[in-house]
Amino acid sequence: MMEALHVPTLAEMTQRGEKPDVLFWVGCAGSFDDRAKKITKAFARLLQRSGVSFAVLGAEESCTGDPARRAGNEFLFQMQALANIEVLQAYEVQRIVTTCPHCFNTLKNEYPELGGSFEVFHHTQYLQTLLKEGKLKVEGGAFKGKRIVFHDPCYLGRVNQEYEAPRALLSTLEAELTEMRRCKKQGLCCGAGGAQMFKEPEAGDKDINHERAEEALSTEPAIIATGCPFCNTMMTDGVKHFEKEGSVQVLDIAEAIAQADEL
Amino acid sequence: MIEQVAFLLVLTLGAALFARRIIRLRRGLAMARPSERHDQPSERWKVMARVALGQGKMGGRPVAAFFHVIVYVGFVLINVEVLEILLDGITGQHRILQAPLGGLYTAAINFFEILGVLVILACVVFLLRREFGGINRFNHSDLTGWPRQDAAIILYTEIVLMVALLVMNAAEAALPDGHAPFVVAQAIAPLFAGLSPKALHHVMEGAWWFHFVGILAFLNYLPQSKHFHIILAFPNTWYSKLDARGRIPAMPAVTREIKAMLDPSYVPDSAESPARFGAKDVQDLHFANVLNAYTCTECGRCTSECPANQTGKKLSPRKIMMATRDRVEQVLNEPENTQTLLDGWISREELWACTTCNACVEACPLNIDPLDIIQQIRQYLVMEESAAPASLNTMMNNVENNAAPWAYPQADRGLWTTEN
Numbered sequence: 069m070m071e072a073l074h075v076p077t078l079a080e081m082t083q084r085g086e087k088p089d090v091l092f093w094v095g096c097a098g099s100f101d102d103r104a105k106k107i108t109k110a111f112a113r114l115l116q117r118s119g120v121s122f123a124v125l126g127a128e129e130s131c132t133g134d135p136a137r138r139a140g141n142e143f144l145f146q147m148q149a150l151a152n153i154e155v156l157q158a159y160e161v162q163r164i165v166t167t168c169p170h171c172f173n174t175l176k177n178e179y180p181e182l183g184g185s186f187e188v189f190h191h192t193q194y195l196q197t198l199l200k201e202g203k204l205k206v207e208g209g210a211f212k213g214k215r216i217v218f219h220d221p222c223y224l225g226r227v228n229q230e231y232e233a234p235r236a237l238l239s240t241l242e243a244e245l246t247e248m249r250r251c252k253k254q255g256l257c258c259g260a261g262g263a264q265m266f267k268e269p270e271a272g273d274k275d276i277n278h279e280r281a282e283e284a285l286s287t288e289p290a291i292i293a294t295g296c297p298f299c300n301t302m303m304t305d306g307v308k309h310f311e312k313e314g315s316v317q318v319l320d321i322a323e324a325i326a327q328a329d330e331l
Numbered sequence: 332m333i334e335q336v337a338f339l340l341v342l343t344l345g346a347a348l349f350a351r352r353i354i355r356l357r358r359g360l361a362m363a364r365p366s367e368r369h370d371q372p373s374e375r376w377k378v379m380a381r382v383a384l385g386q387g388k389m390g391g392r393p394v395a396a397f398f399h400v401i402v403y404v405g406f407v408l409i410n411v412e413v414l415e416i417l418l419d420g421i422t423g424q425h426r427i428l429q430a431p432l433g434g435l436y437t438a439a440i441n442f443f444e445i446l447g448v449l450v451i452l453a454c455v456v457f458l459l460r461r462e463f464g465g466i467n468r469f470n471h472s473d474l475t476g477w478p479r480q481d482a483a484i485i486l487y488t489e490i491v492l493m494v495a496l497l498v499m500n501a502a503e504a505a506l507p508d509g510h511a512p513f514v515v516a517q518a519i520a521p522l523f524a525g526l527s528p529k530a531l532h533h534v535m536e537g538a539w540w541f542h543f544v545g546i547l548a549f550l551n552y553l554p555q556s557k558h559f560h561i562i563l564a565f566p567n568t569w570y571s572k573l574d575a576r577g578r579i580p581a582m583p584a585v586t587r588e589i590k591a592m593l594d595p596s597y598v599p600d601s602a603e604s605p606a607r608f609g610a611k612d613v614q615d616l617h618f619a620n621v622l623n624a625y626t627c628t629e630c631g632r633c634t635s636e637c638p639a640n641q642t643g644k645k646l647s648p649r650k651i652m653m654a655t656r657d658r659v660e661q662v663l664n665e666p667e668n669t670q671t672l673l674d675g676w677i678s679r680e681e682l683w684a685c686t687t688c689n690a691c692v693e694a695c696p697l698n699i700d701p702l703d704i705i706q707q708i709r710q711y712l713v714m715e716e717s718a719a720p721a722s723l724n725t726m727m728n729n730v731e732n733n734a735a736p737w738a739y740p741q742a743d744r745g746l747w748t749t750e751n
Contacts, residue, residue: 072748072749072750073747073748073749074748074749075745075748077745094744094747096735096736096737098747099735099739099743099744099745099746099747100735100737100739100743100744105747105750108747109747112748124745124748125744126744126745126748127741127742127743127744127745129734129741129744130734130735130741131730131734131735131736133730135726135727135730135736136726136727136730137579138579138687138706138709139709139713139719139723139726139727140609140706140708140709140710140711140712140713140714140719141710141713141714141719141727142581142582142585142608142609142710142714143585143588143589143714144727144730144731146581146582146585146586146589147589147731148730148734150586150589150590150593151593154593173577174577176575176577177574177575177577177578178577178578178579178581181578181580181581182581182586222686222687222688222689222690223577226576226688226689226690226693227576227577227689228575228576228577253391253693254391254636254690254693256638256641256690257638257686257688257690259638259686260686261686261687261688262685262686262687262688263723263726264686265736266722266723266725266726266736267683267720267722267723267726268720268722269644269684270639270644270645270646270680270683270684271643271644271645271680272639272642272643272644272645272684273642273643274642274643275642276638276639276641276642276686278642279638279641279642280638
């Protein structure tokens with residue numbers, strides 16, 4: 069059993085007169101969803117291991133408003149956004165890293181118009197930088213020879229044109245990387261975006277996550293890697309639908325790297 | 332002389348009809364909220380040059396891109412010859428540029444003729460692909476009826492226009508005193524060997540007139556066809572969204588209201604509020620949305636990449652664009668018709684099936700944005716009608732009360748740091 073992480077909140081650090089290098093924006097899934105919490109913890113361990121000074125907002129964090137905005141509720145979105153910006157500015161936050169591409173997109177692209185300009189990173193981008201700086205070292209042993217296929221989260225890939233960072237990280241694992249036919253710009257959505265996560269799908273022939281999981285499974289991977297807690301849920305459910313959970317793991321890139329590092 | 336008068340009459344009529352069509356288009360565009368996309372003009376010209384002129388987003392489908400570029404280059408270059416047609420028609424001369432240009436003229440016409448043959452081949456390939464290619468986006472229910480006929484009319488017309496051009500040259504090449512030393516004309520001239528010089532003259536002149544009237548007729552056909560893209564591709568890409576793809580523009584009226592709520596001392600810089608939040612009908616959309624709709628050539632790349640459509644949901648981004656255009660046309664034709672874009676042309680089921688994944692936006696070779704329309708109608712549904720699906724209302728209640736889409740207390744957000 070792993071030990072608890074003891075990640076400081078910004079309030080605690082500020083009280084001690086300290087200022088972190090970066091704020092880890094955990095997001096709602098990362099805070100509450102049992103599966104996503106594992107991603108959160110894996111990433112926090114990687115940050116600690118790399119000697120990064122970071123904090124979280126804890127109870128002061130709030131939904132970015134993304135699902136409300138995509139559902140059409142501009143009012144609720146802006147309520148969330150303006151309140152969050154106030155908190156972030158009160159702490160003089162400049163750099164934010166998040167494990168959720170939806171939070172990432174909203175903080176990076178939608179908050180500036182409302183007065184909140186921050187330097188925002190997706191965790192794969194941040195880890196890639198740590199890797200380049202030599203602060204993060206990855207031992208590939210655990211994954212040697214295993215086949216990994218990466219599912220591009222829409223809000224990281226197509227929406228923010230980040231296809232490279234997750235692949236660069238995966239390539240350090242000495243695994244066999246493979247691609248689905250629909251990847252990168254053509255990557256098929258997992259089915260969760262645009263607030264779909266919170267509702268039943270409309271009538272059709274098939275659930276989107278089954279379609280995507282089927283495609284991922286057709287590459288015969290040992291691991292389906294992704295970089296979004298919602299994609300993770302959708303792909304995990306999809307893999308279960310095809311009864312492959314015994315042989316195929318769905319992992320966030322942070323988890324894969326933390327596993328490689330035996331964190 | 333009579334011919335010159337007839338020519339000018341036909342030309343004037345064709346131009347006047349086309350001008351009327353353009354005025355009508357402007358009325359359609361003026362229906363929507365005005366465009367704010369006038370910033371960064373140099374960047375806009377670059378996008379236009381890359382995406383429209385340079386066909387920069389066609390490469391994803393190499394077979395279609397290859398044949399499309401032939402038709403596109405053919406359209407642009409062969410139409411240089413229209414210049415001569417105009418000069419000949421007005422002056423009553425024949426091949427007015429041939430003598431002054433000499434060898435260059437022959438080279439140019441040779442080039443146009445070969446291009447013309449390639450255009451015919453490309454159009455035949457396109458017809459066969461549509462009919463027998465087993466390509467889902469062409470067999471899709473979006474295209475039932477008129478759209479499918481429209482596609483066929485365009486391709487057949489292009490073939491016929493190119494054939495007319497080649498027949499004109501070939502008939503002249505077959506004349507004993509003809510000056511048509513052009514490569515394709517010479518090759519097919521033997522087909523006309525049995526005709527008398529008089530008959531050949533008739534064929535030549537008939538083909539010339541057919542080509543000229545055909546171009547004008549086609550020009551006037553464009554505005555009511557999906558083929559309008561050959562012109563609108565340029566302004567449409569100029570009006571592309573330039574900022575981050577993932578940004579939904581904030582509504583200023585909402586910002587002012589919330590700022591006033593959060594800070595009683597806040598003084599808004601304007602009290603303007605939109606007549607309606609989001610879009611219920613085409614008048615609520617923006618200029619670029621309507622321009623997008625008229626530009627759409629119904630290729631269906633968006634729909635073929637859409638995760639909802641691929642899994643059998645009703646949503647088809649192409650249909651969103653076609654419905655928008657049809658509704659604008661309906662407003663122009665029957666101003667008294669009270670149907671609206673929402674419910675009249677686009678159902679709620681379609682709108683709620685969207686995952687906002689941006690695949691349609693990425694796929695469009697002309698930077699058309701179906702998602703922007705979907706998003707604006709969702710805003711109307713939620714902000715004006717409170718008509719979101721029940722599960723989304725639950726999610727929004729949670730965000731409002733617990734600061735998360737699920738009903739967990741905000742105070743527990745940091746619990747993971749102390750858990751094993």
